[in-house]
Amino acid sequence: MTPVFAFRDVACLRGGRMLFEHVSFAVAPGGAVLVSGPNGVGKSSLIRIAAGLLRPADGAVTVPPHRALMAEAAALDAARPLGAALHFWATLDPAPASATERVAKALDAVGLATIAAVPVRLLSTGQRRRAALARVVASGAPLWLLDEPGNGLDVASVGLLEALIATHRAAGGAVAVATHLPIALPDAMPVVLG
Numbered sequence: 339m340t341p342v343f344a345f346r347d348v349a350c351l352r353g354g355r356m357l358f359e360h361v362s363f364a365v366a367p368g369g370a371v372l373v374s375g376p377n378g379v380g381k382s383s384l385i386r387i388a389a390g391l392l393r394p395a396d397g398a399v400t401v402p403p404h405r406a407l408m409a410e411a412a413a414l415d416a417a418r419p420l421g422a423a424l425h426f427w428a429t430l431d432p433a434p435a436s437a438t439e440r441v442a443k444a445l446d447a448v449g450l451a452t453i454a455a456v457p458v459r460l461l462s463t464g465q466r467r468r469a470a471l472a473r474v475v476a477s478g479a480p481l482w483l484l485d486e487p488g489n490g491l492d493v494a495s496v497g498l499l500e501a502l503i504a505t506h507r508a509a510g511g512a513v514a515v516a517t518h519l520p521i522a523l524p525d526a527m528p529v530v531l532g
């Protein structure tokens with residue numbers, strides 16, 4: 339198996355404190371990692387290391403060059419209409435389909451197509467989370483890094499999230515989910531911190 343996403347003996351040091359050490363896993367295309375553990379153990383930090391936003395204190399990280407991160411902040415321009423805000427980022431993705439096509443499909447997939455013209459600042463909390471998910475879907479990235487993706491989502495939207503992850507994996511994509519909420523992630527590799 340050639341892993342698309344792997345940690346080998348990774349350690350994370352933050353604020354002078356060793357959060358975790360010797361974290362190892364390897365995921366093939368279509369695979370998933372489920373990162374769990376109590377508050378403050380370093381779940382978000384692990385995701386940030388995978389995203390390239392935080393340097394590991396030790397170990398080796400294998401990730402594809404193009405990956406999509408869904409974290410607490412949606413990183414969408416609050417003043418722009420939702421569709422335009424997503425389009426801005428989608429034009430930067432190295433994906434074969436056009437940005438316009440990817441954004442339209444992603445908005446449809448998360449059930450926000452009818453509010454594409456609404457400014458991001460007017461979205462509800464759950465809609466904002468689904469917009470962040472649309473950003474991930476539109477990216478076309480082979481690796482999705484999802485930090486607490488279920489936060490702020492209602493039951494139906496969590497089902498939607500699970501279905502989108504399943505579709506991504508069925509197409510050969512990989513995913514890492516850090517969460518303290520239950521999520522259906524069949525055959526995921528568990529990474530339990532703390």
Ligand SMILES: Nc1ncnc2c1ncn2[C@@H]1O[C@H](COP(=O)(O)OP(=O)(O)OP(=O)(O)O)[C@@H](O)[C@H]1O
Binds near residue numbers: 353376378380381384
């Ligand atoms: N920039 C920083 N500098 C120093 N320490 C930090 C920094 N960011 C986070 N930490 C600390 O690192 C620890 C782990 O934080 P992290 O957000 O990775 O945990 P988590 O497992 O995702 O927590 P939660 O479940 O509460 O979201 C916390 O104690 C936090 O205070």
